[in-house]
Amino acid sequence: MSSTDYQGLLQKAVRAGDIEETVDIIQKVLQEGINPVAIVDEGLIPAIRTMGDLFEQGEVFLPHLMRAAEALKKGMALVSPLIEETTADQGVANTVIMGTVEGDIHDIGKSIVALLLSASGFNVVDLGASVPVNKFIGAVEDRTGDSIIVGMSALLTTTMSQQKLVIQKLTEKGLREKVKVMVGGACVSREWAAEIGADGYGLNAQEAVRLALEFA
Missing domain, CATH: 3.40.50.280 (Cobalamin-binding domain)
Known part of the structure; x- marks a missing residue:
């Protein structure tokens, strides 16, 4: 899975509130050596930011935003320990x-x-x-x-x-x-x-x- 592929797929999964797909994509790209901070910065954050914008514009509603937030939290639970490991020595x-x-x-x-x-x-x-x-x-x-x-x-x-x-x-x-x-x-x-x-x-x-x- 290329860097561009994972970014788009991960953002789509989070926006859809698809927890299983979000977790699956993150697990795969972590195995491929993608930096966990990049996963947050290039995948998770843009997705939830887009959902926030759509919510403000009235194009999605609170349940959609909440489902996306749950997918985000599950994704963060996977990458957070790895981020802590790589930055703990600072x-x-x-x-x-x-x-x-x-x-x-x-x-x-x-x-x-x-x-x-x-x-x-x-x-x-x-x-x-x-x-x-x-x-x-x-x-x-x-x-x-x-x-x-x-x-x-x-x-x-x-x-x-x-x-x-x-x-x-x-x-x-x-x-x-x-x-x-x-x-x-x-x-x-x-x-x-x-x-x-x-x-x-x-x-x-x-x-x-x-x-x-x-x-x-």
């Missing part, structure tokens, strides 16, 4: 405070990034979805002795301004210099990250991990 000890910003309940992509960060040796504090500005600030204040990265996800254009508000509040509280801020999400761009004063932008889960490792 010895990173930084704390990453992760959350989807207030007003945005999408948290599958953010959760995948959190998983990969944890597997890479980071101490991940996952605040969940629709996280208020003050909750981000409180999480930073609670970890005064740590080296901290704040990661914020936004999938809606109506909520991305919350990323800017968190950075502004960090500055007001005198906390901005002690943290690195990275942002991501379907509606977020490198230009937006620069505009709001973030330290970096992750286009996908793999890039977010790479960025965090640079900050460490």
Whole structure:
């Protein structure tokens, strides 16, 4: 099975919520030596992102999205231990405070990034979805002795301004210099990250991990 073949087939299986097919494809490509991080980044994430977009557009409904999410979880259960094995020796000890910003309940992509960060040796504090500005600030204040990265996800254009508000509040509280801020999400761009004063932008889960490792 070629790289291109597996990507398309895996994405199709996840979108269809076909757990058996999702597991079968992943098992086969793992045997062929495909990098487990690539499986997540090139197969699982694009599939669930597409489903999220279709859901927002009203082209699929909640049961379809939930079935796709279940297939995603089964796939992640296969690759997560392998990712942990390959990254366990990096010895990173930084704390990453992760959350989807207030007003945005999408948290599958953010959760995948959190998983990969944890597997890479980071101490991940996952605040969940629709996280208020003050909750981000409180999480930073609670970890005064740590080296901290704040990661914020936004999938809606109506909520991305919350990323800017968190950075502004960090500055007001005198906390901005002690943290690195990275942002991501379907509606977020490198230009937006620069505009709001973030330290970096992750286009996908793999890039977010790479960025965090640079900050460490």
